[in-house]
Amino acid sequence: MTKLSVNINKIATLRNARGHNRPDLLQVALDCERFGAQGITVHPRPDERHIRYQDVRDLKKIVTTELNVEGNPTPDFLALVHEVRPEQVTLVPDAPDAITSNAGWDTIEHQIYLLGVVTELKAIGCRVSIFLDPDLAMVKAALATGTDRIELYTEAYAQQYAQNPAAALAPYRAAAELAKELGIGLNAGHDLDLENLAYLHQNLPGLEEVSIGHALICDALYLGLENTIQLYRRQLQ
Numbered sequence: 001m002t003k004l005s006v007n008i009n010k011i012a013t014l015r016n017a018r019g020h021n022r023p024d025l026l027q028v029a030l031d032c033e034r035f036g037a038q039g040i041t042v043h044p045r046p047d048e049r050h051i052r053y054q055d056v057r058d059l060k061k062i063v064t065t066e067l068n069v070e071g072n073p074t075p076d077f078l079a080l081v082h083e084v085r086p087e088q089v090t091l092v093p094d095a096p097d098a099i100t101s102n103a104g105w106d107t108i109e110h111q112i113y114l115l116g117v118v119t120e121l122k123a124i125g126c127r128v129s130i131f132l133d134p135d136l137a138m139v140k141a142a143l144a145t146g147t148d149r150i151e152l153y154t155e156a157y158a159q160q161y162a163q164n165p166a167a168a169l170a171p172y173r174a175a176a177e178l179a180k181e182l183g184i185g186l187n188a189g190h191d192l193d194l195e196n197l198a199y200l201h202q203n204l205p206g207l208e209e210v211s212i213g214h215a216l217i218c219d220a221l222y223l224g225l226e227n228t229i230q231l232y233r234r235q236l237q
């Protein structure tokens with residue numbers, strides 16, 4: 001079964017626009033779970049432009065599925081993760097001013113560094129996932145970091161899907177097959193939506209979790225949050 005983790009960054013963006021507590025991020029997280037989300041994902045960025053560090057602390061107290069915290073393992077991020085101990089930490093090599101995540105790790109260049117971070121986070125009981133482009137050399141080198149999983153960065157797949165689904169999928173399938181062979185778990189995310197999700201799910205062996213935020217929250221504006229989460233879950237059956 002492929003789990004759906006709903007990324008609620010955009011709910012925090014909306015809340016922060018007015019400086020009050022509407023929408024209530026914690027209530028939305030609880031409602032996402034009630035509507036069928038099998039995890040909640042957040043990506044606190046250094047400028048806290050959407051998810052704030054305090055949100056992560058508060059979410060850990062109430063999320064009953066799985067909390068997945070994404071981010072670049074800066075000293076501040078690592079201190080937060082040590083305090084909160086989410087079920088999963090996804091390491092993403094974002095620059096502090098990145099508009100959104102825009103690349104996976106170079107697991108060859110940063111192998112020793114990642115090994116240290118992965119070891120540290122596994123020692124406190126977190127599952128660790130490393131955000132990666134679908135590049136076989138990067139998947140292979142991820143093994144030596146000791147990571148539990150990789151998360152394939154699906155922006156390129158999402159961009160190409162409409163023109164040529166098979167070509168869009170090919171590097172992801174090869175990466176997924178290699179991860180499986182190496183015994184590394186598999187997540188995927190970024191720009192997944194109701195158009196491109198089912199095909200990815202049907203064709204990626206061993207896909208354990210997708211984290212979806214931007215498109216899902218946009219769809220919810222028209223379709224409602226409960227209906228939207230159910231529709232995304234249906235793509236994963």
Ligand SMILES: CC(=O)[C@@H](O)[C@H](O)COP(=O)(O)O
Nearest residue numbers: 009043070092100101189190
């Ligand atoms: C790690 C990843 O894939 C991102 O999609 C991210 O979680 C989205 O972050 P923003 O909501 O800040 O664009």
Ligand SMILES: NCC(=O)COP(=O)(O)O
Nearest residue numbers: 007189190191211213214
């Ligand atoms: N890890 C990907 C994620 O959490 C959500 O990405 P997006 O759906 O907001 O592009």
